Amino acid sequence: MVFSVKLSCILVEEIKLVKEKVKPIKGLFKLTKWVEDNGLKRADVTNSPRPNAELMISTLGLTDFFHNVIIGGECEHAKPAPDPYLKALEVLNVSKDHTFIFEDSISGIKAGVAAGMPVVGLTTRNPEQLLMKENPTLLIENYEDPKLWAILGELEKKAGEA
Structure with a gap:
């Protein structure tokens, strides 16, 4: 019983740390609004364990944003395989x-490219030169990058014409 109480206290402290330390990438909420306004379906695809993924999604206030959460470890093969x-x-x-993908990891970019989808790589966790080796369609610093918004504007225009 004492062990479980200590474990609960540790988990509470870790959750508190996550909520204090996790900050959204610049422009995230502008992008989520654009995605919602354009009626796009969306999933969070991650190699994180489900409890970690759900904690991060919740901490960022995105619980209602994602239609599905796909966990790599729950697929036959996790990223860098295309399965997730x-x-x-x-x-x-x-x-x-x-479909297009936003990815900040080398294994995620590999997985998206292997799945045959355009991948927008984010340089938030890895150096640009490492990410470029995996052939993302576009590389951006954050979600406010003008290159991203130029492409999203083109997509919106094409959708309006269709």
Whole structure:
């Protein structure tokens, strides 16, 4: 009983630390608004264990934003294999031809490219030169990057014309 109480106290402290330390990438809420305004389906695809992923999503206030959470460890193969992204396509019932991915990890970019989808790489955790080796479609510093918004504007225009 004492052990479980200590464990609970440690978990409470870790959760408190996460909530204090986790900050959204610049422009995240502008991007989520754009995604919602354009009615896009969305999934969080991660190699993090489910409790960690759900804690991060909740801490950032994105619980209602994602339609699904796909955990790499719950797929046959985790990233860098394409399996988690292919599962997301299946669960969301969307085509890879109308999908794009945001990734900040080398294994995630590899997985997205292997799944045949355009990948927007974020330089928030890894140096640009390492990420570029994995062939992302676009590399950005954060979600306010003008290159990203130029492309999103083009997508919006094409959708309006269709």
